Amino acid sequence: MKFFIDSANVEDIKKAYKIGVLSGVTTNPSLVAKEGVKFEDRIEEILKLVPEVESVSAEVTPDAITAEEMIAEANELVKINGGDKNITIKVPMNIAGLETCRYLNQKGVKTNVTLVFTVNQALLAARAGATYVSPFLGRLDDISEDGVLLVSKIAELFRIHNLDAQIIAASVRHPDHVTRVAMAGAHIATVPYSVIEQLTKHPLTDQGMEKFAADWVKAPKN
Numbered sequence: 535m536k537f538f539i540d541s542a543n544v545e546d547i548k549k550a551y552k553i554g555v556l557s558g559v560t561t562n563p564s565l566v567a568k569e570g571v572k573f574e575d576r577i578e579e580i581l582k583l584v585p586e587v588e589s590v591s592a593e594v595t596p597d598a599i600t601a602e603e604m605i606a607e608a609n610e611l612v613k614i615n616g617g618d619k620n621i622t623i624k625v626p627m628n629i630a631g632l633e634t635c636r637y638l639n640q641k642g643v644k645t646n647v648t649l650v651f652t653v654n655q656a657l658l659a660a661r662a663g664a665t666y667v668s669p670f671l672g673r674l675d676d677i678s679e680d681g682v683l684l685v686s687k688i689a690e691l692f693r694i695h696n697l698d699a700q701i702i703a704a705s706v707r708h709p710d711h712v713t714r715v716a717m718a719g720a721h722i723a724t725v726p727y728s729v730i731e732q733l734t735k736h737p738l739t740d741q742g743m744e745k746f747a748a749d750w751v752k753a754p755k756n
Contacts, residue, residue: 535716538702538724542566542576544583546727551584553730558589560646560668560702560724562624563596574614581615589666591646593624594634601633608634612643622665624648627655632662639663646702656688660699666722671715672705681705682714689719709733 538558539550542565550556559580566573577592584590592611598604608623615621622644625631635645639662646666647659651674659667669688671681685703692699702722703715709732712723 535720536722537730538589538722539730540565540704540706540724540726542569542580543727544569544576544579547580547583550727550730551587555730556584556587557722558587558591558622558724559584560591560624560704562591562593562648574611577611577621578615581618581620585620587620589622589644589646590618590620591622591624593648594626599630601630601637604630604634605637608638608643622646624668627651627659632658635659635662635664639665648704650688651684653684653687653691656699656701657691657695657697660692660697664699666702667699668702668704668724670705671703671711672707674705675707682711682718685715685720686718693719 536557537555538560539547539556540560541547542561547559566576569576581590594604594607598607604625611623612621623638624646625634627647627649631647635647638645644665646668647664648668650656650659650667650669656667656669669684671685674681674684685701688701700721702724703720704724706712706723706725706729712733715723
């Protein structure tokens with residue numbers, strides 16, 4: 535399973551990129567709004583910051599309701615950074631989003647269908663030509679449904695029908711989510727940097743480091 539970082543914060547993206555595990559970046563209008571910068575400018579900055587990743591998402595805005603409006607926005611977004619090959623257009627899971635996904639797929643543009651909460655939605659997105667399909671497990675957990683089970687069902691469905699779309703487990707809240715979606719068959723987990731940090735930690739690792747340091751002080755140096 536690959537890791538994307540779910541962030542529009544340049545410093546967090548830099549830190550994740552430095553440790554060598556980053557395969558992509560997901561953003562959305564809400565994340566960019568927190569940064570107080572123009573959406574297109576921040577997407578271009580991220581594209582330049584992580585040139586070796588496979589995908590940087592740029593989502594159509596909530597103002598785009600119809601397929602025509604989404605397509606018009608997408609056509610502008612794909613021009614960012616000189617038409618960067620890593621840009622992925624993120625569209626919502628609805629009729630207009632699926633129509634936009636089909637259009638972009640025919641143009642050879644990568645797409646991410648977001649806000650997926652059912653197996654049927656994932657199937658529709660994959661058939662519309664989505665590069666990535668993003669089920670939101672944390673939000674399902676919030677309403678007492680099993681988000682990881684949804685990822686597992688989508689993975690099985692894609693395997694049975696030999697569908698090429700990659701599953702991005704989104705709305706990941708903690709390390710156990712990461713473990714479980716990896717075992718459930720997600721191709722990618724998109725996580726905030728805080729979760730990446732948590733994944734590196736274990737109390738026994740800390741204790742081991744402390745013991746090594748203490749023993750090293752006692753070791754002969756000549």
